[in-house]
Amino acid sequence: MSLKSSNKVDTNRWQLEVAVDAATFNSAVDHAYKKQKNRINIPGFRKGKAPRAFIEKFYGSDVFYDDAINEVYPDALEGAVKDAKLDMIQDKVDFDLVSADANGLVFKATITVKPEVSIENYKGIKASKKSAEVADEELDAELKKIQDRNSRMVTVEDRPAANDDIVDIDFEGFMDGKAFEGGKAENYTLTLGAGQFIPGFEEQIVGKNSGNEFDVNVTFPEDYQAEDLKGKPAVFKVKLHEIKMKELPELDDDFAKDVSDFDTLDEYKADMKKHLGEQKAEAVQDDVDNQLIDALVEALQGEIPQAMYENKVNDDIRDFSYRLQNQGLDIQSYMKYTGMDAAKLRDAFMPQAERQVKIRLALEKIAELEKLAVSDEDIENEYKKMAENYQMEADKVKAVVNKEDLAKDIAVEKAIEFVRSNAEVTDAAPETTAEDSKEAETTEKKEAKKPAAKKVAAKKTTAKKAATKSAEKAVKEDSAE
Numbered sequence: 001m002s003l004k005s006s007n008k009v010d011t012n013r014w015q016l017e018v019a020v021d022a023a024t025f026n027s028a029v030d031h032a033y034k035k036q037k038n039r040i041n042i043p044g045f046r047k048g049k050a051p052r053a054f055i056e057k058f059y060g061s062d063v064f065y066d067d068a069i070n071e072v073y074p075d076a077l078e079g080a081v082k083d084a085k086l087d088m089i090q091d092k093v094d095f096d097l098v099s100a101d102a103n104g105l106v107f108k109a110t111i112t113v114k115p116e117v118s119i120e121n122y123k124g125i126k127a128s129k130k131s132a133e134v135a136d137e138e139l140d141a142e143l144k145k146i147q148d149r150n151s152r153m154v155t156v157e158d159r160p161a162a163n164d165d166i167v168d169i170d171f172e173g174f175m176d177g178k179a180f181e182g183g184k185a186e187n188y189t190l191t192l193g194a195g196q197f198i199p200g201f202e203e204q205i206v207g208k209n210s211g212n213e214f215d216v217n218v219t220f221p222e223d224y225q226a227e228d229l230k231g232k233p234a235v236f237k238v239k240l241h242e243i244k245m246k247e248l249p250e251l252d253d254d255f256a257k258d259v260s261d262f263d264t265l266d267e268y269k270a271d272m273k274k275h276l277g278e279q280k281a282e283a284v285q286d287d288v289d290n291q292l293i294d295a296l297v298e299a300l301q302g303e304i305p306q307a308m309y310e311n312k313v314n315d316d317i318r319d320f321s322y323r324l325q326n327q328g329l330d331i332q333s334y335m336k337y338t339g340m341d342a343a344k345l346r347d348a349f350m351p352q353a354e355r356q357v358k359i360r361l362a363l364e365k366i367a368e369l370e371k372l373a374v375s376d377e378d379i380e381n382e383y384k385k386m387a388e389n390y391q392m393e394a395d396k397v398k399a400v401v402n403k404e405d406l407a408k409d410i411a412v413e414k415a416i417e418f419v420r421s422n423a424e425v426t427d428a429a430p431e432t433t434a435e436d437s438k439e440a441e442t443t444e445k446k447e448a449k450k451p452a453a454k455k456v457a458a459k460k461t462t463a464k465k466a467a468t469k470s471a472e473k474a475v476k477e478d479s480a481e
Contacts, residue, residue, distance in 0.1 A: 364411070
């Protein structure tokens with residue numbers, strides 16, 4: 001194979017003229033003959049025994065050319081793209097046959113390549129960082145969740161129903177004195193005050209006692225899903241069978257022993273605060289990373305082929321389908337349940353796909369501009385890390401993951417770190433209440449006198465996830481098989 005010429009013919013489109021030598025093409029023709037000869041009848045020969053020359057004489061010298069071209073074409077095009085130093089993307093390829101004969105094969109292929117992009121102002125991106133300190137209110141809220149999860153239900157007999165109670169009811173709805181479809185249920189469990197029902201329904205159960213039968217008068221909202229009920233008044237005949245309430249455990253040392261490995265509530269709260277702080281710090285850094293990524297996407301300039309977005313959508317839908325399968329659901333059933341079709345599903349995935357493509361292109365360009373080198377040691381370390389993460393032998397990982405693809409992924413990660421380390425991240429102003437407004441105003445005046453914000457190095461979080469790792473994806477797919 002040899003590359004005869006390469007020419008840019010349109011935005012992100014290149015035409016390559018490729019020659020396949022006579023020996024390689026003739027070998028492919030011979031291979032096509034051997035595959036087809038048993039299906040060819042030639043007068044005077046038993047089926048499958050006619051020599052190639054006789055078949056070519058009978059049907060034409062080019063009888064096996066189509067199959068031969070199909071055989072040599074993929075490798076020939078791949079080699080030509082590599083020689084032309086182009087980065088081809090999956091898209092339509094326009095094929096034009098120039099010549100095919102005993103002297104070999106010559107063809108032209110017009111392909112789509114990655115766009116030529118530019119990016120500026122990626123150093124010194126400004127971002128604000130919220131506080132990762134865990135407030136007492138946050139700790140109390142988390143503790144309340146755990147307390148609630150460990151509650152038990154007790155029957156209420158000495159008082160009427162109140163908000164937050166759980167009631168067991170029968171009900172039937174009537175409109176103009178006639179029962180309507182879907183308005184009846186027996187032994188229905190309802191948490192009062194949760195807003196599960198039509199506005200006004202739950203409020204009219206509050207104050208009623210077990211065994212009471214009563215009417216609930218409501219008006220269906222104008223945006224109610226059932227057309228025949230929108231904005232119309234209705235009466236529900238209700239019978240209240242039972243009232244239950246959550247009984248929360250006491251927040252004491254015994255509670256700590258029951259729900260954790262700690263002996264005292266103070267120890268448990270200290271450990272909880274530590275973990276909440278770690279989670280909050282990660283969330284805060286995710287927010288910073290998103291600000292940096294937004295700036296990169298905004299700064300990227302270039303005409304990006306639609307095919308790159310479509311390919312990313314294909315990948316994302318395939319990944320989503322795998323996740324659904326792990327949950328026992330297929331993509332067709334999912335679309336049926338959600339009222340979506342293939343076009344709507346693609347539309348739903350497109351915005352994120354466009355964002356991820358732009359992020360990857362921006363980071364690749366930064367790696368190029370900053371000459372972020374990837375060493376053999378970097379690659380070996382990444383192979384080892386992937387082998388450990390997926391519990392595979394390193395040699396098997398190397399067999400699945402292309403070294404060049406892995407190097408590109410590592411360069412992208414280096415670009416992420418470069419952007420982080422060169423960003424100007426300042427502490428965000430704390431949220432203030434109306435009561436703190438005076439103090440906030442005073443603090444702002446003082447802060448104005450402080451020196452410029454220092455640079456803060458951010459750890460790996462959102463940005464790393466946003467830059468799709470093609471090599472790691474290959475390992476995931478292989479391990480899944």
